[in-house]
Amino acid sequence: MPWLHLKDLASLGRTCRALAATAASLNLLRANDIARGLERFPVPVFNIVDHVLYPLFSYSPFSILRSSPPLLPWGSLSRPPHKTPSNARPPSPSADICPCVASNSGQILESNSATNHSQLCMEADSPPISKRQREMPPLCGHLLEGELAYDGDSRLHCLSMSSKSDEWVPSNEFLSIIECGPACGCSLRCKYRVTQHGLSVKVAVLKDHLKGWSLRAMDFIPKGAFVFQYAGELLTTMEAQSRQRLYDELRKTQAEFAPSLMVVREHLPSGNLCLRLIIDATHVGNVARFVNHSCDGGNLQPCIARLSGSPIPKLVFFARCDIGEGDELTFSYGDVHGCETHPCFCKTAACKGFLPFEET
Numbered sequence: 632m633p634w635l636h637l638k639d640l641a642s643l644g645r646t647c648r649a650l651a652a653t654a655a656s657l658n659l660l661r662a663n664d665i666a667r668g669l670e671r672f673p674v675p676v677f678n679i680v681d682h683v684l685y686p687l688f689s690y691s692p693f694s695i696l697r698s699s700p701p702l703l704p705w706g707s708l709s710r711p712p713h714k715t716p717s718n719a720r721p722p723s724p725s726a727d728i729c730p731c732v733a734s735n736s737g738q739i740l741e742s743n744s745a746t747n748h749s750q751l752c753m754e755a756d757s758p759p760i761s762k763r764q765r766e767m768p769p770l771c772g773h774l775l776e777g778e779l780a781y782d783g784d785s786r787l788h789c790l791s792m793s794s795k796s797d798e799w800v801p802s803n804e805f806l807s808i809i810e811c812g813p814a815c816g817c818s819l820r821c822k823y824r825v826t827q828h829g830l831s832v833k834v835a836v837l838k839d840h841l842k843g844w845s846l847r848a849m850d851f852i853p854k855g856a857f858v859f860q861y862a863g864e865l866l867t868t869m870e871a872q873s874r875q876r877l878y879d880e881l882r883k884t885q886a887e888f889a890p891s892l893m894v895v896r897e898h899l900p901s902g903n904l905c906l907r908l909i910i911d912a913t914h915v916g917n918v919a920r921f922v923n924h925s926c927d928g929g930n931l932q933p934c935i936a937r938l939s940g941s942p943i944p945k946l947v948f949f950a951r952c953d954i955g956e957g958d959e960l961t962f963s964y965g966d967v968h969g970c971e972t973h974p975c976f977c978k979t980a981a982c983k984g985f986l987p988f989e990e991t
């Protein structure tokens with residue numbers, strides 16, 4: 632029964648009292664934790680607006696390559712082997728010095744991680760890497776531009792160093808972070824693996840009478856703290872275009888259908904390279920699929936994180952300002968307003984009236 636979809640479970644529950652009780656307990660488990668035990672914290676769902684259930688999708692804390700959505704149990708009590716206890720703190724940074732720290736202190740990395748860094752998802756027609764880039768590979772724990780990424784509390788340094796907690800930094804440019812990865816000799820506890828432990832704060836999914844589903848902070852989130860990554864299926868441009876056409880058709884007939892297709896373009900400092908990251912969280916994803924748009928940039932800073940030795944970048948979010956308990960988590964979907972079909976309800980002074988839209 633934990634594998635049944637909601638409608639099938641409801642039908643089964645109507646057949647006898649025993650199954651009705653089991654179905655009710657499974658529904659309660661689902662509402663108590665949309666992440667199904669796969670995150671550090673349970674993610675409850677609240678809906679006092681209507682009786683419409685949240686969209687069906689397979690939960691995954693991390694992005695996967697395009698595939699048939701895995702069949703995950705709903706409300707299963709079994710926990711994955713890597714699961715840490717509820718309310719547990721993230722693994723504290725290791726006291727051991729990361730081998731990358733030594734490498735970062737002056738010399739250029741000798742390992743093949745430097746090569747891997749420069750091979751990230753470049754489009755086929757991208758120009759070759761410049762001589763300067765070959766000589767100055769990105770280093771673990773740094774921004775692509777070269778500055779140190781994190782402070783002693785594992786908060787994004789360029790955000791946390793401002794003394795004013797409510798001062799927002801502009802988010803029109805994605806920051807690029809290099810973290811330790813498969814090419815490094817350090818453990819998962821390394822202080823340069825901040826974005827690699829799934830959801831790092833308590834959140835809840837809440838139905839809003841205007842916006843639909845939204846994501847709220849259930850605890851205080853300090854400025855610069857890592858929040859979560861945007862997980863989903865990683866698509867090629869052709870796959871994304873095909874799905875977009877399908878989703879456009881489905882939206883015409885299903886009012887509640889809410890696709891979550893994210894396209895990220897990033898221009899590297901050289902100016903010659905443009906990365907294109909397409910993540911579809913419609914069928915497989917995590918809590919980030921519930922984050923709504925805000926025309927003023929919202930309270931989340933989107934960043935691109937790259938793991939040394941991994942060819943696939945990640946879209947991750949940090950707090951742009953101190954975020955209070957109960958605040959809605961938002962970020963800017965972009966500033967392309969070519970198709971004004973979906974009204975925006977962000978209610979900020981910068982609101983343009985419509986949600987951004989970009990052709991895949």
Ligand SMILES: [Zn+2]
Binds near residue numbers: 771
């Ligand atoms: Zn490391």
Ligand SMILES: [Zn+2]
Binds near residue numbers: 731771810811815823
């Ligand atoms: Zn490293």
Ligand SMILES: [Zn+2]
Binds near residue numbers: 975984
């Ligand atoms: Zn708006």
